[in-house]
Amino acid sequence: MSILLGRSPGRPTPEAAPAHTGSRTTRILGAVTLAGVVGLCLCAFIFSPPDSRPGPEAGTRIGQFDAVRLMYVHVPAAIWTYVALGTCAMASAVYLWRRSAWWDRLAHACAEIGVVLCAITLITGMIWGRPVWGTWWEWGDVRLVTTLVLFLVYAGYLAMRSVPAAPEARARRASILGLGGAVLIPIVNRSVEWWENRTLHQQSTLEELRIEDLTLFTLVLGIFVMGVLALWLAVHRFRLAWLEAEAESAGLRAALAERRAEAAEPAAPTAGSGEGTPSAGAAGS
């Protein structure tokens, strides 16, 4: 919790807001992310070889060639989409049980990161599909279609969160949506196994270790870097949501104090009344 809130030991209450979205932890996470992205780019674009194997005819080569490099972003983005949206569902369930704003904001932050990662998964998948499958989109592929539905469900979640409403009511509605959408996560994840004959997606290459050496290392590095990046973004988004809520309640408190001060002040003397005489309005307030 303290990582998400970034609070100092001097702030013992769990509801205390951070002063800003940055902290020593996020700076370390940011540095690790930056170093990881540089390392991933070097491995993905320079060190790792293109996917190319001898073809059935002499002198020919088959494979995905340079398109395979998209896998280093596509697969990690898909994995962390499941994690982010799964965390959103888990946080939504805990919110319904504990009714703590902390869990609601965690669900919100994870949903935003999850939707962005899901969009990256879909876009990189389409770019990869054009040269390898010969099409941007394949309706017959169950994983592709279910991933799009997952994206739309959580885009709807974010749309609902963006509508102005009382925080408590909005949190309750959002947690129902976040929980309901999670039904799709295992379906998307296992669709390749459940509908073997209705997919162009290959079975998991990581589980069976069908790739090796530098390609495998780059893929694992990609998963690690995407994970750190997602965590870094989620922490900042969580703290931003916390600050937004604080600013909203501070604005409300300030407005209330202003109105109370106005009510307590004696009204300005009118033309007909003598100087220093309290007006009837002030007396009656």
Added chain:
Amino acid sequence: MREVLLVAAKDLRIELRSRVLLFQVAPFAVATLVLLGFALDADRSALRHFSAGLFWVAVLLTALLAAQRSVAVEHAGRAADALLLSATGPARIFAGKALALAAQLAALELLLGVAMVVLYDARIEHFGLAVASAAAATVGIAAAGTLYGVLAAPLGVRETLLPVLLLPVFAPVLIGATRAFGDALGTAAVNGWAWFGLLGLFALVYAVFGALAYGPLLEAET
């Protein structure tokens, strides 16, 4: 069960008196089917081939209107507060409203079914499968529509928000019902009863989830 029927009867009575379903939603449903016919260039063989999918697209678009209408009657004059004060449990209120919505959808599907046979030259070859899959799909649509309807109801943008929330959720129903109906109409070589199973599972999941989630949602609204 008596309370469920009371809530359902109340909603159906409102519809009978207001006649919104008859004079607004039903013409919209038929107009949708006609426009989809124009979209396929009014080609009779193509229309017949795709009649199952076109029928369910029309049903789902109509269900959006019916779901909005179902929550609008509770929101007008804060009728939902009175419903809660009646000490009827949220799960029963949900079941009653879903039952009323399912009854309205069934009537609309009957109308659309006749229109599909007349306009698209569709022929029902397996009547039992068509009725069973339509019943399962209707229960699923009504349960999801009631749940998501109350979710978007108190917000000022429910007319635009509800389709955004509900249409992706309806995707499995559209896929399953189209396949099952395709088998029933003899336009798709699939096992329609397997897709009926999926529709039944969807209906069960949303009926249970809706009954559990309706309480917190009604609390949020009040």
